[in-house]
Amino acid sequence: MHTILFDVDGVFLKEERYFDASALCVWEILGSENYLGLGLDFHLPVAESTIRNIRDMVFDCNRVLNFIKSRGINSNWDMVFLQVSYQLVRGLIQLDQKQVAESYLREPFTRESLQELGAKFREIELKPDYPAFVQGFADSRAQKHELFSVFNQMIETHFQMECNFFSRNSSLWNLCQRAFQEWYIGEELYVQETKIPLIQSGKRGFLKDEIVLAPVDRLQSLLQRLQEKGYTLGIATGRPNLETRVPLSEIGVLKYFDLNRVVTASDVLAAEQKYPQYAPLAKPHPFCYLEALYGKQTDILELLTLDLPLPNVEDILIVGDSLADYYAAKAIGCKFAATLTGLSGEKARASFEALDTDYILQDVLEIENLLL
Template structure:
């Protein structure tokens, strides 16, 4: 039946917890660090203790209600999550400043938001009473039916609602998105490795990074046994992940899992970003867009145009199985027309079963080791 099996990484092979921690810390830094907005109300530090990390994660994502909402709307990339949450608070702050500094706020909201613009907002906000309200995110976004990348565009609607200003600056292709992405990478990789990812040293030094704290979903030896059996049965194994390449390759290599995947079919967020740079008119290409799984299906040596021009849904969809933990993975698989196996090892664990039953996922697995029961 199947010939190729493509695995997501976060929530399937490796835990998402440290990614969510890094996402929350990125939002926290951009709100409270003097290098960014420098708001009052919390004290930023680049090397927080575990207790502080737990507090920040709990607050920024409102006991994970914000994360759950974003993921059920088809957003799976941590970079997008950071961008949504930080931009929302930025819009709220600018709406408050608009009451007394309308011209300056309109200039900021109708131009690209970069470091200089954030420094300008910090200066404008001095002495202004403003309270960050993470919990209001879901209430404001629930007013829209936007899904996937349209959720990012909805920020423009919120600007119009809260200030009356017409703008289109909030999108995946924006300088602020790039800034959020690079700041997240500083947190996840730390000072030692971040330059390999973003091409420069950390803007805020002192971060340890989380790459050495990766948590496997299942004991690595058990996953290795399953992957080895799949290879022995003749399946071609690939990866389609929202992780950058270094964050995919290094932990899987350390755990002894990388060897089971076809090197030509390991597609990461780094590859997606490079494709978006080559074809900006086709961005965004991240999940739930099917690009990474199509590339994994055809192989890294396939030209991008071949991926873009592939007729969807494919005729031989029963030969391809995507294994993922999120609605974004499900949407990508459905776009391709292939089969989808949901693992209940993502953010909400077994609670996700009802959602995947509602979506009529082809298979629902307690964890990736159960894949042998459906083959």
């Protein structure tokens, strides 16, 4: 193997803070007067103990997270959108006014639209039902980004109207993505990087609270030896550029990767905006791994129209912790090594064994046993 492409979360860095930010984002969009305004005791700043309680509430003690990941979704932006969308659809169905549903499920859908809709939801004293999310998919076998279409089907079935609103191209998805970025990188860095005014102040961010999944010195040593042995090292992550570059630089490992092969959610989003007809391109779609493999100088359309699986990819290894990474590797046709350092930990072994995964590793350091 001469090229190794790594995911970041669940491989190098622990995902916990991403899930915390996702839960807080859902809580804000549903509870803050800047959005739906359903109450929920929304306030800032948030104590650490409160964050734990909010995450347990929003993701039903991780049952919702585990379900979403089991269906092949790996992006935190998508996770936020899924939970917010479910509660929104549930509210529209309880409100049971077809004219209202038709008027709001048209583009453009703005933050003001959420505020107006929230006022209608408060009239019927709507409160979120977070555990119901998993039950809402009980009759569906939808996988990956097909999950979004389930919300369209729910609206069509109840109101007898055509609905194409819920997708990764929707303005609601963009609202969720923006709110998440405020939470994760914090207000100061968010304004500095995006030049976009804050919707809600008081968010300190989690970017400096990252947890490394292996001793840093051993991680640096491993990557250095791989580089010295002639391996090309790349990254394909669901993290945006800033959240990838800063923490990996802080722990001294970014320098071992070919920066032309460090592909992030920012690159995926740019590709979706340029070629919306091919969206969604987030994992488990193999786009980010393909761009990391061929290099960011490669024409995007060329990558999107490749015949898959690729021939002669025996020398390529993808290392990730999730089923989304596995599906991307299988689409490309290359080898896949699963690390058991993701959300499910050792419990993920059974799923990867059932899929006849090429390699199952306790952590990323075990790559040494495969290659060095």
